[in-house]
Structures are given as C-alpha cells and as structure tokens.
Amino acid sequence: MILNLKKVSLRVFGVLFAAFLCFIIWPEKAYTPYEVTPEFRAAALAFNIPALPNDWEDHKLTATDGTQIYWGQTGNRKEAKATYIMVPGYTASMSMRGDQVTMLRARGYHVVGMDLRGQGRSERYRAEHPEKMWVDDFSIYADDVRLLIEELDLPNDLPVLLSGSSFGGGVVTRAAGDFDLGIDGLFVLAPAYRPRTEPVSYSTVYGAARMLRVLGKAKHFFVQQDVWQPRAKDLSQASSCSSYPARLNIGDALFVRDPAQRVGGATVQFSAEIIENADIISAPDYTAKMTLPITMIAAENDMAIDNAHTQGVCTGGFPNCKLVIIPGTGHCLTLENDNVLNKIWDEADALLARII
Secondary structure: OHHHHHHHHHHHHHHHHHHHHHHHHOOOOOOOOOOOOHHHHHHHHHOOOOOOOOOOEEEEEEOOOOOEEEEEEOOOHHHOOEEEEEEOOOOOOHHHOHHHHHHHHHOOEEEEEEOOOOOOOOOOOOOOOOOOOOOOOOHHHHHHHHHHHHHHOOOOOOOEEEEEEOHHHHHHHHHHHHOOOOOOEEEEEOOOOOEOOOOOOHHHHHHHHHHHHHOOOOOOEOOOOOOOOOOOOOOOOOOOOOOOHHHHOHHHHHHHHOHHHOOOOOEHHHHHHHHHHHHHHHOHHHHOOOOOOEEEEEEOOOOOEOHHHHHHHHHHOOOOEEEEEEOOOOOOHHHOOHHHHHHHHHHHHHHHHHHO
C-alpha cells in the first residue's frame, strides 16, 4: 500500500512538473485582433462620436526614451481663464473626449489633452502586438506628463489645473508628487489609488503579478485578460460603470472605426506596475508632501477601485484635498450624462476659485 501511494505521488508530481515546464516555455500567443459582427460594425459606424472643437491643434511630443506621445490643445490660450490639462484613463484617448473638451472650452478653459503612451494616437510599445500596454516603471508615465507641461511653456499668470481620470488619475498624482510641475491645482476623477480585486484579495493579485513577472511572463496578458472586445453586444446598453450609453460606448465605436487605437486587457507587467504605483502614491509620507489644492471626484458606486481607501487618501492623506462624491454614479464618471459632467466641471471651477 505504501509503495502504491508513492507511485501515485510520483505520478502526480510528474504531471504537475510537466505542467509547470509547459507554462515556463509556453510561447506568447500571437496577436489576433477581435473581429466584430457586420451588425455591430454597422452600429459602430452610425454611432455619434463628438468631434474635438474646430480650433483643436494636434501635436507630438518626443519622450525621454524617444517614444512619440500625442497631445493636443484648443486655440484659445490667450483669452482663457485657466489651462485644464486632461489625462484620460485606461484604453481612453482624446479622440473620445470631443464633447468634454467642448464643454470645458465653453467655460473659458484652454484645454490640453494627451494620449498616454500605448494608447490612442501615441506610440505603441510593440508593433507586433499593439494592444498590449507596457511600461518598464510607472514613473515613466509621470515623466511624460512633466515633459508635456514643459512643452506647453504656459505664461505664469495663467492658472493650471492638472486632471486625470482613473488610471490617468494615478498618473497625474505621481507626476505632481515626483516633480515640481508648476501647476496650481490637481483635479482627480475616480483615481486608481487602489484597484478592486474581489473575490481575490489585493495582496494575492499583486503576488501573482510579481510571480509571473519573475517567471518571464511580463508581456503576457494577465489572468482573464485578452485583446479588445466590445463591452456589450448592443451599443445602446448602459452598465454599472455609466448609465449613459451615448458616452459609455464611444470607445467601442471608435475601436471599430479606428482599430489602430485599440487597447486590450492588462498585461502582467502593467498590472504589477499600477499596483506598485498605487502603493507609492497612497503612502502617508508621499501624500503629506502634496500640499497644493486638490479636488477628488468620487463615484458613489465605484466597482473598479477601492472607494474607502481612495477617499481616505483625500481626507486623511493630502493636506489640502476636497472630496466630492456624486450620488448614483459608477466608475466611468467622465462618460456620464451632461448633468453629471456639469457637476464635475462646477467643481473644477470651485478648485480654480480656491487658487485665485
């Protein structure tokens, strides 16, 4: 009996070891973009994607490592009351933000926006797999923001608000904490200070990402992640992220029309970096040094980030932070209806009033 058990144990060990070896040597899956149905394509082509304002100017910035970063600005800097720098969240680009730029411009802002590296019209890390996000270290995103602000060469008498949504909120917070940007206020919308990972614990997800990175799988998609697919089969559908399909589904419609802008799920490397960045910018010694005026807009029903933790960074970490929670909203605050967006822009005006 003992001998038989030993044989079984050896067989089990052999199977597990073989599976482990297969995992180690298993090649990265080749890039195959998702093909939508003819019906979905027709709906995407008919979907309204608001254009950027007529005075919008396209630019390119060369980052420290040579990466080409897309950015743009409205042409009203001379008569504007302030500059509002917009950094969209994960998978998003300025091509999806035409209506928001128009609304802010109508309020008197000189609007600047950038596509983070690997997204939108900015350069992709790997031409052979353009949908995969990659950054060696999260601080590189912050450095890109620094370079953009230096490129703007704004007059000293024009107040500057730096704003980021979700992943972009994590980026602008890191930029404001790492560098003396010369900005006057930070305006973050549902910032990614700690992602929600239920039903798996935060530490387990981080541990898995670190382990996979050590095992040489950094360029692989993380668990349950893959190339872009539409959020829903019907572009008229809302979700827990936003109740307003007309904005929520702009990204899917754009990715059908312009596949070059597609971004897929998170890679192992990106997952590890965004978690590490969240820990850095949430640390008490980091938040305590950020004394500039900050406004944090939070969604009441955020399913993407840990609201308690993120809001705690504002109320108990940043010395000069105002927390605003918008009732009935999900994580995609900037993809909500005009009523919600106007509440958000009202708070941008209130932040500007605190500054001047």
